[in-house]
Amino acid sequence: MSSEVTLEELAALMKKAAGVTVEPHDLEARADTPFAEFGLDSLGLLGIVGELENRHGRALPTDAERCKTPATSSTSSTARSRQEPDMAGHTENEITIAAPLDLVWDMTNDVESWPQLFSEYADAEVLTREGDTVTFRLTMHPDENGKVWSWVSERTTDREKLTVRARRIETGPFEYMNILWEYEETPAGVRMHWTQDFAMKPDAPVDDAGMTDIINRNSPVQLALIRDRIEQAATTAPA
Template sequence: MPRIENSVVIEADAQHVFDVTNDIGRWPHLFDEYSHAKVVSEERDGRWTEILFELSNPEGSTWTSWRLLDHRELTAVAERRDPLHPFRYMHLRWSYRQVPEGTLMTWVQDFEVDDEFDVPLPTVVERMNAHTRQNQTGIKRKIESGV
């Protein structure tokens, strides 16, 4: 099972970083790969928020994902739901930890590529790793500039 793990330190409060990066409606402005984001359902029960949402990319692909936010531990677990392709599964865990310099934001992606996907796994991993770092750097810049 491939795993990608990347972290970045953002000069901001952990709660603020958690709130901004888990606001699905902001994702088209925070991430370069989403042209549209729509919350389908959201339920909050104390420390937990469960969200079902739809994402679209500039190429016109649309999929649904599920996310569970833990507001006490400042973590989010998520998975891509439908359609899964080009993955057999995609599980994510985002964590936020206050450090002296600000917030250490770590993203872990565990996934398996669909057998019918025509891009070799090492290329997929390399592209996803680079893209994750690019997104984290962009989010860092946007939050630190006052988004």
């Protein structure tokens, strides 16, 4: 098996995985053009990675910083492995919700209702329940290229300690992804804190720093939506 991704293969994968039509000779002529100018975003790159894994048992050998152009993405798959590993990713985000603790706890831990709580999930299917642990599949809304992302996660609640520990079982582009939810009653309401610890696979299209930026942009948006929807529920709940 070749250690390189050819421009012909890359063009075919861009069409199949991300819906972007481009000819190999165009990729060659515009080898230093950023993928974004071809209409391919980071999620599209993830689709290409998944397709390469399925077809060849290997993934695109670059991250967001090293995979900006067709030229850099058709390099040897051994190049990335020789580089020093990135430091693991770590993010912390929180919000205070002006609602009773019981309501905040119940709504945020009702996994099946997450599509009504988060804007990014189209479906949340509970697969198993065992004690305080639930295993479930999350499915996102299609991205701008029509790609649908889905994975299985597990979360264990501890009502006494007001914590939830969650992890991805189907890790996808992650080596691992662990999330700690913490709840604390304050005079202003319930403070909900998310701590995410993760590492990206060496051949993922974004590295730890890139995913850290993505999470830190998205988490405040989702936290604000959750706050607004829980506070709305609190105002309409029967006395």
